[in-house]
Amino acid sequence: MTILVIGRGGQVARALARRGDVEVIGRPDFDLLQPDAIAAEIVRRRPRVVINAAAYTAVDKAEDEPDAAMAINGEAVGAIARSSAEIGAALLHVSTDYVFAGDKSAPYVENDPTGPTGAYGASKLRGEQLALAANPRAIVLRTAWVFDACGANFVRTMLRLAKSRDVITVVADQHGCPTFADDLAAAALAIAADPHHAGIYHCAGSGETTWAAFAEEIFAQSRARGGPHAHVKHIASAEFPTRAKRPANSRLDCAKLAREYGFVMRPWREALGACLDEIAAGGWRVE
Incomplete structure (x- = not known):
């Protein structure tokens, strides 16, 4: 067996399963809260590459369950890394922009200082x-x-809300790079084919936007395909308080990935169109 993907239920794991010849494992057969079981499974299967796409992703809930977030996003990753190293396998671990404070004025590069502002980001770091x-x-x-x-x-979520609302409020002061899970999976598999450069890499959709502008593009493209759409009301983050603080700047500079692996993510608007084509083909079922 060549590539073992951990995290059966997640978006990225599903995209990897659709795109590549991989073996995917996850709950209930594989429990990240049992490090010994993690190690035993990896050693038994002896993959060439392990891709860890599993995570505790409930950002707000992590503020109330920091130990659970740390166990899955932190300590379990250590067990995966040790067991993969034991058999000489490379490890691709999917992480997040939340390891940064989000207060930089330019896109983040890999060696920028980290500084997570919440439990989720701390656990991923x-x-x-x-x-x-x-x-x-x-x-x-x-x-x-x-x-x-x-x-x-x-x-x-935007499409689902648009089915019952004419106006949707979305924050307009948080900036980032939308990333299609299918494109992220393609990047991961390209690296897994020859994982010769270890270290940290940024991998996000090309181009940048705000959540409000992202929503407007979703509705514009959805409307053009005969799907649900709504008007977007721009608001500030202060008007939409959340349990965990969101980064104002989630932009990631992906030049290192292109330089070391020759992989460039496609523009996020183009990727969004591909995603909406899939949703439209399924009858706009987003509930």
Whole structure:
């Protein structure tokens, strides 16, 4: 077996399963809260590359469950890294822009100082650190604003809300790079084919936008395809308080990925169109 993907239920894991010849494992067969079981499964299967796409992703809930977030996003990653190193396998670990404070005025590069502002970001940073420390062939792939034709994500949420609302309020002062899960999976598989450069890489959709402008583009493209649409009311983050603070700047500079692996993510608007084509083909079922 060549590539083992951890995280059966997530958007990225599903995209990897659709795109590549991989084996995907996850709950209930594979519990990230049992490190010994993690190690045993990886050693038994002996993959050439392990892609960890599993995570505790409930950003607000993590503020009330920091230990659970740390166990899954931090300590479990350490177990995965150690066991993959034991059999000489490379590790690709999917991480997030939340490891940064979000207060930089320009896109973040890989060696910028980290500074997570919440429990989720802190747990993901811990996972990065453990992965890189335990496996000399570890590759951390930071991404942001992931969307897909299935699962829980911003694109599907906007479309669902548009079915019952004419106006939707969306924050307009948070900036980022929307990333189609299918494109992220393509990047991960391209790296997995020859994981010769270890370290941290940023991998997000080309171009940047705000959440409000992203919503407007979703509705414009959806309307053109005969799908649900609504008017977007721009608001400030202060008008939409959340349990965990969101980064004002989630933009990731992906030049290193292009330089070392020759992989360039496609423009996010183009990727959004591909995603909406999938949703439209399914009858706009987003509930």
